[in-house]
Amino acid sequence: DAMVIQNPRYQVTQFGKPVTLSCSQTLNHNVMYWYQQKSSQAPKLLFHYYDKDFNNEADTPDNFQSRRPNTSFCFLDIRSPGLGDAAMYLCATSRGDDRGYEQYFGPGTRLTVT
């Protein structure tokens, strides 16, 4: 059974046209993360939520926003996509304490910007 679901799997958008990627989870985890992974590179954390508490990475561009309306869902909004934003976007979840737990990843959404 899928535990972290991302929709759509593939998204094509035009330069400058806002786009929203979605993530849902059935694990009831407190923490949800969004990563950006460019071709042949390591995933890079954009931001994460602990419950409704939003935490932005210092180098995440303002163009990227996120919403978490409830425990199960989290959205990544790209307000004005540029060609450099073409990447795989990965959503992940984990339990919420500092002891350290594995993160569960969704299959990713591959974003193409034309």
Add this chain to the structure above:
Amino acid sequence: SQQGEEDPQALSIQEGENATMNCSYKTSINNLQWYRQNSGRGLVHLILIRSNEREKHSGRLRVTLDTSKKSSSLLITASRAADTASYFCATDQPYKAAGNKLTFGGGTRVLVKP
């Protein structure tokens, strides 16, 4: 910024051989985790090793951690064609209020030839 550096960047072996990849990191950590990523897919957690552990096994996987040298290794024994994937190490630090920040290395691309 990338915390871990992985070596080698790519590895090609015959089925049945062992595959070893190494990860070095820069700052102190809580834990270190290893993930696998099949082409174009999400990441799958393999092993988490805590900073006070030196070695951990899971099936055909063996992970070592040397905190004095800030390095870790992943050994896959008796490799199979299905092990073909990219393997990432990720350093794990508690992140603000809760959750854990994973900083990924560049990955090792492993090709297992039948």
